[in-house]
Amino acid sequence: MxxxxxxxxxxxxxxxxxxxxxxxxxxxxxxxxxxxxxxxxxxxxxxxxxxxxxxxxxxxxxxxxxxxxxxxxxxxxxxxxxxxxxxxxxxxxxxxxxxxxxxxxxxxxxxxxxxxxxxxxxxxxxxxxxxxxxxDKEVLSLIILETRVESIEQKQPLVVAIRAKNAGNVRATPKVTVQIIDSNGQTVKTAEDSSTEILPTQSRDLKVVIPTLDLEVGKYTAHVSITVGGDSLAENRLDFEILEKGALRRQGELLGITGPSWVKVGEAAKLVAQFKNSGQVASDAKFTAEIYVDGALIDTATSETIEVAPGETSELSVIFRPDRPGRFVVRGSVFYSKRRTPESEFILNVQPLNALSFDLYYGIIVLLLALAVGFAVYKRAKHQPPASGAGFQ
The missing domain is CATH 2.60.40.10 (Immunoglobulins)
Structure with a gap:
C-alpha cells in the first residue's frame, strides 16, 4: 500500500x-x-x-x-x-x-x-x-560599425546616421563633424555633434541632423569625420542627392499585432503593432486600434507618433483595460505619411475577476483521478482472498 x-x-x-x-x-x-x-x-x-x-x-x-x-x-x-x-x-x-x-x-x-x-x-x-x-587599467576604444546617409527631398533635413560600439572600459563621447559639399566642390554646410555618451560594451546610434532649406536640387557629398579623445577614428565621404518633393517612395507594412492571450477584467493589456517602413523616406507612424465585442465597437486606442527610418521596423503600443469579460477582437492599422496600412486582427480573451484558473481546474482533476485510482486499487486488494499455501501435516 x-x-x-x-x-x-x-x-x-x-x-x-x-x-x-x-x-x-x-x-x-x-x-x-x-x-x-x-x-x-x-x-x-x-x-x-x-x-x-x-x-x-x-x-x-x-x-x-x-x-x-x-x-x-x-x-x-x-x-x-x-x-x-x-x-x-x-x-x-x-x-x-x-x-x-x-x-x-x-x-x-x-x-x-x-x-x-x-x-x-x-x-x-x-x-x-x-x-x-x-x-585597474583604463582602455579607451571606440569602433565605428556603420556610417550612412540617404537621399532626401527638397527642404527635408539631412540625417547622418552612425552606429558605434564602445570596445573599451571607460565612457566615450565621440565628436562627429559633417561637411556638406556641392557638385562644385564647395562646402555649403557644416555641423557638429558631441552630445552622445557611450558606456563600455554598449552600441549606440548617433545622428547628426542638418537643415537643408536653402539648398537646391542636385548632387552632394557628406564628409563625415569622427574623433574621440582627440584621436581620429574614421573619415567617410558619402554621396547623396536632394530631389524634388514627391520623388521618393513612401510605403509601410503592419507586420502584425501582439499581446497577452488572456487577462482579467480591469487588467492592463499591452497591444503592440510591428510597423516596417519599406519606403525610401522617414515616416511618422501612429497605431490606432479599435476594440469590438460581439461585432460592436466599444473602445479605441491610439499610440504615440514616432519617426521610423527607411528599412527599419518599430513597435507602436497602446494600453487597453477591459471592463467586462468576453472575447475581444482588436482591429488595428498604422497611419504614416498621410497613408494607412491594411488592418490586422488580434484576439484578447478576458475572464471575470473571480474566475478559477485553468491550471487549478487541471490540478483538481488530476488529484481526483489519482484518488479514484488509488481507492479502487485499495478496495480490490482488501477484498482479494489471500493466496493458498501448503497446510501442516
Whole structure:
C-alpha cells in the first residue's frame, strides 16, 4: 500500500504543468571591467510553452552584489516568445583585480489563463555561468560599425546616421563633424555633434541632423569625420542627392499585432503593432486600434507618433483595460505619411475577476483521478482472498 501511495504522488506531480524554457548564451565571460566602471552583457530567455510563463532571475556567487538585471528580476514572456535581458555590471571602486565567478539562475512558472494564484504549477529552471574580470587599467576604444546617409527631398533635413560600439572600459563621447559639399566642390554646410555618451560594451546610434532649406536640387557629398579623445577614428565621404518633393517612395507594412492571450477584467493589456517602413523616406507612424465585442465597437486606442527610418521596423503600443469579460477582437492599422496600412486582427480573451484558473481546474482533476485510482486499487486488494499455501501435516 505504501508503494502505491508513493506511485500516485509521483504520477500527480508529473501530470502537473511545468514551464518549458531556454536561456542563451549558456555562459558569459566579461573581460577588462574597470574598478568602479561599467559593462553589460545581454541574454535571451525563451518561452517554448503555448501559454505565458513568469520568469524569476537570481544572481548567485561573488558577482551577485554588483550585477543588476534589466528590465528587472521578474518578467512575463508570452506564448512561444523571446525576451531580452541585460546584466549591468558595476564592480565597486575597491574591488581587487581578479576573475569573479557566479551563476544566473532563471526559473519559470506557467501563468494561469486567468492570472496568478494557481496552486497546481511547477517551476522549472536553467542557469548560466557568469564570469567577470576586474582590472585597474583604463582602455579607451571606440569602433565605428556603420556610417550612412540617404537621399532626401527638397527642404527635408539631412540625417547622418552612425552606429558605434564602445570596445573599451571607460565612457566615450565621440565628436562627429559633417561637411556638406556641392557638385562644385564647395562646402555649403557644416555641423557638429558631441552630445552622445557611450558606456563600455554598449552600441549606440548617433545622428547628426542638418537643415537643408536653402539648398537646391542636385548632387552632394557628406564628409563625415569622427574623433574621440582627440584621436581620429574614421573619415567617410558619402554621396547623396536632394530631389524634388514627391520623388521618393513612401510605403509601410503592419507586420502584425501582439499581446497577452488572456487577462482579467480591469487588467492592463499591452497591444503592440510591428510597423516596417519599406519606403525610401522617414515616416511618422501612429497605431490606432479599435476594440469590438460581439461585432460592436466599444473602445479605441491610439499610440504615440514616432519617426521610423527607411528599412527599419518599430513597435507602436497602446494600453487597453477591459471592463467586462468576453472575447475581444482588436482591429488595428498604422497611419504614416498621410497613408494607412491594411488592418490586422488580434484576439484578447478576458475572464471575470473571480474566475478559477485553468491550471487549478487541471490540478483538481488530476488529484481526483489519482484518488479514484488509488481507492479502487485499495478496495480490490482488501477484498482479494489471500493466496493458498501448503497446510501442516
Amino acid at each position: 505504501k508503494k502505491l501511495l508513493i506511485a500516485l504522488v509521483v504520477f500527480a506531480a508529473l501530470a502537473l504543468p511545468t514551464a518549458a524554457m531556454g536561456l542563451s548564451p549558456g555562459e558569459a565571460t566579461v573581460n577588462n571591467v574597470l574598478r568602479g566602471g561599467y559593462s553589460e552583457r545581454g541574454f535571451r530567455v525563451y518561452n517554448t510553452e503555448p501559454s505565458t510563463v513568469s520568469f524569476k532571475i537570481e544572481l548567485r556567487g561573488s558577482v551577485k552584489d554588483w550585477i543588476k538585471v534589466v528590465p528587472g528580476d521578474t518578467l512575463e514572456v508570452g506564448p512561444s516568445q523571446v525576451a531580452a535581458i541585460t546584466l549591468q555590471i558595476q564592480p565597486p571602486q575597491d574591488t581587487p583585480n581578479g576573475l569573479y565567478e557566479g551563476t544566473m539562475v532563471v526559473t519559470g512558472t506557467p501563468v494561469a489563463a486567468g492570472g496568478e494564484g494557481s496552486i497546481s504549477r511547477i517551476a522549472t529552471g536553467v542557469q548560466a555561468r557568469v564570469a567577470v574580470e576586474v582590472v
